[in-house]
Amino acid sequence: DAAINRIAAGEVVERPASAVKELVENAIDAGARRIEIAIADGGKTLIRVTDDGCGITPDQLPLALSRHATSKIDGTDLLDIHSFGFRGEALPSLGAVGRLTITSRAEGHEAAQIAVSGGVMDPVKPAALNGGTIVELRDLFFATPARLKFMRTDRAETQAINDVVKRLAMAEPFIGFTLRDVSGGGDGRVTFRADPETGDLFDALHGRLGRILGNEFAENALKIDAEREGFLLTGYAALPTYSRGSAVAQFLFVNGRPVRDKLLVGALRGAYFDFLSRDRHPAAALFIECDPHLVDVNVHPAKSEVRFRDPGIVRGLIVSSLRHALAEAGH
Ligand code: ADP
Ligand code: MG
Numbered sequence: 149d150a151a152i153n154r155i156a157a158g159e160v161v162e163r164p165a166s167a168v169k170e171l172v173e174n175a176i177d178a179g180a181r182r183i184e185i186a187i188a189d190g191g192k193t194l195i196r197v198t199d200d201g202c203g204i205t206p207d208q209l210p211l212a213l214s215r216h217a218t219s220k221i222d223g224t225d226l227l228d229i230h231s232f233g234f235r236g237e238a239l240p241s242l243g244a245v246g247r248l249t250i251t252s253r254a255e256g257h258e259a260a261q262i263a264v265s266g267g268v269m270d271p272v273k274p275a276a277l278n279g280g281t282i283v284e285l286r287d288l289f290f291a292t293p294a295r296l297k298f299m300r301t302d303r304a305e306t307q308a309i310n311d312v313v314k315r316l317a318m319a320e321p322f323i324g325f326t327l328r329d330v331s332g333g334g335d336g337r338v339t340f341r342a343d344p345e346t347g348d349l350f351d352a353l354h355g356r357l358g359r360i361l362g363n364e365f366a367e368n369a370l371k372i373d374a375e376r377e378g379f380l381l382t383g384y385a386a387l388p389t390y391s392r393g394s395a396v397a398q399f400l401f402v403n404g405r406p407v408r409d410k411l412l413v414g415a416l417r418g419a420y421f422d423f424l425s426r427d428r429h430p431a432a433a434l435f436i437e438c439d440p441h442l443v444d445v446n447v448h449p450a451k452s453e454v455r456f457r458d459p460g461i462v463r464g465l466i467v468s469s470l471r472h473a474l475a476e477a478g479h
Contacts, residue, residue: 160241163299164191164288165308167246169452170238171283172316173405175199177220178281181344182324185313188331190305192288200280203254209262209272212250215240239283243267245295246288252281266291302331306339313340314360315406318399318433321345321356350382357384357433361397364390365431370477374469377461378438385416385432385470387477388423397431402443404435407454415463419470423479432470436462 161167168191175183178201188194204212208219215236242248243264253259253275261275289295299305310327317325317340324344330336342359345352350371358366368390374381386397400412412434420430444455456462 160237161245161288163308164195164305165312167191167195167242167285167288168197168309169312169316170242171195171197171285172313174238174283175201175281176316176320176323178202180280180323182326184326184328185309186328186330186336187306187309188329188336190299190302191309192299192302192305193286194330195285195288196282198280198282203257203279203281204250204252205254205257206260206272208254209250209252209260210269213239213243213248213262213264213269242285242288243269245292246290247286249284249286250281251275251277251284253277253279255279310340312406315399315401317342318353318356318360319401319404319406319435321349321352353382353433353435354384361431361433365397370470370473372432372434372469372473374465374472376465376468378442379462379465380437381434381465381469382437383432383434385419385434385473386430388420388428388430388474388479391420391424391428391430393427393429395429398429399433401433401435402454403437403440405452407452409454411456411459411463412466415466416470418463418467419474423474434466 161170164187168185168187172183172185175197178199180199180201182200184198186194186196186198239248239250244267247263247265249261249263251259251261259275259277260272262272263270289299306329313325313327317323322344325340325342326338327340328336329339342356345355347355350373354366354369357369365386366384368387369384370387372381372383372385395413398412398416400407400409416430416432424430442457444457
């Protein structure tokens with residue numbers, strides 16, 4: 149039922165930035181090396197994500213737009229559905245609340261295109277494309293006026309999109325990202341660009357963090373590489389001298405995806421307690437890898453929240469390894 153679909157879709161897609169997150173994650177999952185994002189009017193009138201990933205075959209295009217259809221888990225992985233958030237919801241949701249066009253070409257197949265607008269799907273038709281996928285979303289929430297009213301200014305939505313793209317770019321240093329604002333038409337203006345990083349994972353991450361958080365962060369960053377009870381912690385944490393007046397430079401990633409969790413704020417405060425006054429906030433980008441069963445990312449499909457089964461272990465791991473790194477650096 150179209151109305152129910154639109155209500156459910158509003159749960160997955162809260163605002164333009166959540167649409168960008170879903171589309172860019174799909175491009176990452178497709179093995180893209182370069183991802184280009186174009187937005188207009190804070191993403192309200194246009195979001196276009198272009199990737200050089202594996203593409204979608206013409207016969208799979210309608211399936212990609214069907215509810216709960218995902219190519220990413222098979223029936224044997226039922227438990228993992230809950231580990232990776234809501235599955236197979238993003239494209240059908242976007243097609244229900246906006247005008248969505250997917251153009252794609254998988255290796256060994258012809259390019260094809262499918263469009264869905266307000267939940268009404270057109271048949272697949274031939275298209276021209278060398279490879280990869282272009283997903284274009286126009287007029288987000290045109291089909292749900294109530295949602296439309298809740299969108300903030302173009303400026304605020306653009307800022308939220310910037311934030312989402314930067315977090316994803318931190319999580320994927322080997323992928324090149326370009327974010328372009330095409331509000332004025334034409335090629336628009338590049339607002340963020342990060343070329344694919346090289347070297348080992350730490351080199352790449354260090355380079356990418358310098359690109360996003362600035363060279364001053366990179367120059368003051370301590371390498372973190374620790375493990376405890378099945379949790380692997382890596383990343384960089386800045387020296388206390390490079391602290392900020394707010395918690396804007398604190399980033400947490402769990403199993404490769406950006407998440408928001410108050411746990412990080414508390415753990416960082418604990419680690420830097422002896423070195424920073426309460427009005428100063430440490431800067432860090434930390435990556436936790438663990439068995440998906442030790443974490444529940446399914447708290448809300450649109451919010452990147454996590455719930456660790458045992459937050460104490462994670463907190464302890466962060467505090468002790470950062471204190472150790474700080475001590476080694478002479479603190
Ligand atoms: P999910 O990502 O949870 O599988 P989505 O609704 O986001 O669900 O996408 C549905 C399916 O469409 C994916 O499983 C994938 O097969 C295909 N797909 C979506 N975007 C892309 C892309 N950029 N490149 C290749 N395949 C894609
Ligand atoms: Mg997806």
